[in-house]
Amino acid sequence: MQNCPKCHQSVSSRAVTCPYCRTVLKAYGHPGITLHRAVGDTALCETCTYHADDTCNFPQRPDAQECTLYDNMNQHQLDTEQLRNTSPDLMHSLRLYCQQHPTLLGLLGLAAVSVMLTLIASK
Template sequence: MPECPRCHQSVSTQAVTCPYCRTPLKAYGHPGIPLHRADKNEYLCATCVYDDDNTCTFPQRPYAKECTLYCDRNRPVETKPTYTRSFLLKSWLRRNSGWFLLAALILLSLLWAISQ
């Protein structure tokens, strides 16, 4: 379980505020928006990816102590897996197999009607 940054008590992962000291733990009162906090004498912008590439639009930049957009530059970037053509074709056929069978049935019906 995570702990409160102020009182260091264990809190629920879905808690919006700390039940002991009422410190906000999530941004805008929403459990799905994490609120990142800096240590006492540091700023988040010093280690943020968005500050490095100058795309940060946060008004408190470069002295932000709390931020919802923070992304640590020391954390490795996740890359999307690459797929081979055969895998893509198989997954496309699996997703669209119903349409493929319907088109084949219509084509067979047309061929049978023409041959009669």
């Protein structure tokens, strides 16, 4: 469930319009695409990654109050910081490597068994 940006009532995430105040919640003709709205007088472009890297071609740029492509650059900074702060431990990394390369581990096991058998047979 999400809240309507206008009346703040709880509405279904699938709702195209708010059943209480009829505010459009999704982009016209695209009910699966979220329509982002600016809070207050601040334009969405001020915190959008597409505006920051100059790849936005939205006609209302830089004063857009509503946008379907909005991508919050502050959220990306938080995600990047969280990824830097979490370092996987050695056992987790080893387990992940083993899951991703089972064929290589099988070949190494066969090579080890072959070397052991060769050493035993040469005695």
